[in-house]
Amino acid sequence: MTRPVYVHDLDALAAHVRSVRSALPERVELLYAVKANPDPGVLRSLAPAVDGFEAASRGELRRLAEVLPDRPPAAYAGPGKTDEDLAAALAAGAGRVHVESPAELRRLGALARAAGTTAGVLLRVNLPVAAPGASLVMGGGPSPFGMDPADVRECARRPPAGVDIRGVHAHLASGLDAPLAGQVATAVVEWAVAEVGAAEVDVGGGMAVDYTDPTARFDWAGYGRDLTRILDRHPGLRLRIEPGRALTAYCGTYLTEVIDVKRSYGEWFVVVAGGTHHLRTPAAKGHSQPFTVHRRPADGQPRTDGGRVTVVGQLCTPKDVLARSVDSGPVGVGDVLIFAMAGAYAWNISHRDFLLHEPPEFRTGDPRDVAAGWATRP
Template sequence: MTQAVSSDLAAALIAKNFSRDEAGILRVGGLPLTELAEDFGTPLFVYDAATMRRTYRALRDALAGFAAIDYSVKANPNPAVIRVFHEEGAGAEIASSAEFDAAIEAGVPPERILFAGPGKGAADLDRVVAGGIGEIHLENREEMFRVAAAGERHGVMVRVALRINPGAAAQGGAMRMGGKPSPFGFDEEAMDAAIDAVEAQAALRLVGLHLFAGTQGLKAETLLGQWAYGLGLAARIARRIGRPLETIDLGGGLGIPYFSGDAALDLGALRAGLPELTATLRADPLLAGARVVLEPGRYLTGPAGIYVARVLAVKASRGSRFVITDGGMHHHLAASGNLGQIVKRDFPLAAVVDGGGAEPAATAVVGPLCTPLDMLARAAPLPPLAEGDLVAVLQSGAYGLTASPTGFLSHPMPAELLVEGGRATAIRPRG
C-alpha cells in the first residue's frame, strides 16, 4: 500500500526551516545545496544548526517550570550534533558506551548523561561506571546484577532508575511501547518486586523512574496523559522506598510530521496542560524536589536535516516514472519505509532546484541497490528531472545514516555537514 505525500508539506517545511533563492535553489543556512553537493559530493546529509537551536529553544520554553531536556543521542549520534544541544543546555541520553564516548567528546559532563536500553553488556556498563555516568536505567534483573557488579569493581554506588513498562492506560504514539508484552523495562505489575530487588543491592541507589510509553507522538493530549501516568508511577516508587525521588524521566516520543495529513505537535496545547502536572509534583513532598526530564531526539534533529541525492537516470516503465539516484536505503533506511513502518509512505521530497512552475507528477525515487526495497519515494509529486539534477529528502536529521545498513553493497559513506553561521563544516568526511 502506498500513499503520495502532498507537495504542500514539503513546501511548508522548506518555508519554515530553509529557503529558496531567486533561482529556485534550495538553501540551508543561506548556503545553496547545489554548491554543497559540488564541494562535498553526493549523497550527503546536511544539518542546519540554527533549526536545531530554534527547535530546542521553543521546546525548552514550552516545558519551562516542568521539565528539563536531555538529548536522545540515538537519533543522531554525531558529536557535532550533540554539541549543539549541549551548548543550549541539554544533557544526553545514551544507549551504548560508544554513545557515551560521543557525548563526552561533545563536552557533556558524565553526570549529565543517562544510560537506557534493554541489553546493556558488562563491557558497556564497566566503561560508563568508570567514566562517572550520572544515572543508569535498569530494564531487567540480569542487568541489575551487572550494574551492581560494576559498581563494586569500581568502588562506587551507582545511581539507577527503574524503567517501567506501563499498563495499557499509558499507551500512545505511532509506535506503542507500553501496555503490551515488551523487552523494555519491568512490567508495571512487577514493579514492587523490582524495587525491593534493587534496594537489596548495596552498590545501587534507586533514585528515579524511567517511562517511555510510545514514540512519534503528535498529539499533546496523548503525551500529557502519558506524563501524568508516569508521575503516578513515580509516587508509587517513592512511597515504596520511603524517600524522595531525585529524577523522573518521562521519555521522549515527541513526533514530527512526515506524511500527508500529519499535523505538527502543538506546543501551545502542551504548555497549557502542564500546570496541572506541575501542581501534582509540588503537592507531593516525595516528588517535589525531583528533576523531571524529557529525552527527545527525533523532534530536535529531524527537521534540521536534508538528505541530498543526485539523479543518475530517469526512465518510464509500464506507465510509471522512475528516478534513479545515487542515494538510497543504505544511507536512509527510514525514508525507504523499512525502519519499522507498517504502511510504507513517502517522506516529504523536493527538487533541490525548483521546477519553475513545471507541473509535478507522481514519481518513484529509487536508489542504486540491487533490491526493490531501495525506494526513497513511491509516488512523490516532483517536477520533471534529468540526469545530474538533485533531490532533497526532508525531515532527515534523525534516524538517518547510523540507523541504516551502510555496508550493503559497499557504497561509500556519504559526507555529513553541519551548517552554522553561513559556513558548512564536514562533521563526517565522505567515504
C-alpha cells in the same frame, strides 16, 4: 556526478531547541537521546540548550566523551546491557542508569560495590498505559523493554547494595501527539509516585514528527502546560523528558542527484545516486521521505511528464525506495532532490555497507545554498 551530501543546519537546530526549552516548565529537565543523531556538530549545538544527554551504548558514551568531555551523560539506557556496558556507564559518571530487569539491577549493584561507588538508578517500567494513535508501542504488553509493574515494586522495596533507586523511567510509545504525550506522562508519574514513592520520573520521548508535513511541529507549549499540571500536583518531583527525533529531524537534509528517469508499466521511476543505504528512514518507517526538486537546465536530458514518481536508489533490492508514487512535478536527469527531515535516524541507522557504495559527504549550512552551489551539469 556529485556525491550525495547531508547538510546540517546547526543554526536552525539551535533555534528550534531553544524554542522547545522555553516552552517547557523550568523544573522539567530536557535530555537529548543521542541515538537519534550522534553527529558531533549536532551534539555541540544542542549542548547549551539541553540539560543533559541520554546514551544507550558504549559507543555513544565514547562519542559524548570525545565531543563534550566536561559533560558526563545524564542517563545511560538501553536493553541488553553487558557488565562491560554497566561498568562503562559507572566510569563515565552517568547520572542515572535506566535498569531493565531485576538481574541487571543485581549486576549493576555488584559492579558499583566493586568500584567503590553507588549507582543512581531509575527502574524502567512497562506500564499498561493506552496510547491510541502511537506509531510504535513498546509497553503495555509482553516486551523486551522494561519490567512488569510487580517487578519494579519488588526492586524498589528490596534493592541490592551499591544502587540508589531514585525513581522510574518509562518510554512506552513513539509518535505521540502533545495531548496523548501529556496523558501518558501523567499516568506514568501518578503510578510511580503512588506505587514506589518515586522522587524522580523520566517519562521518555516519542514526540510525534509528521513526515507528511515538514512544516508541522509537536505542540511543545501544550505539552509544557500538561507537565506544569503534573508538577503542581507533585511539587517535590524531579521530572525528565528525553526527546531525540523531535529535536533534530528538521535540521538535516539529504541532497542527491538524479541519475536516470524511466517508465515501467506506466509508472515513472526516478533513480538517484545513493538511496536507503544512506537514508534508511523511509524504509524503516514505511513512508515517503518529503523532498523538493532543485531543477537544473535540461540540456536535452530525459525528464518525467510531471505525473507521480517513485524515487529509488542504487541498491539491488526493490526495497530501496525513498518516496513512492508522489507528486513532484517534472523531474529530469541531473536535477537535485532535496530530502527534508533527515536529521534523525537517518545516516546513523542506514545499512551503509550494503554494496559498498561510497558514503555521502557531510556539510553544515543552509541546504538551499548547497543545492544552489551544486556543480552544474556538463
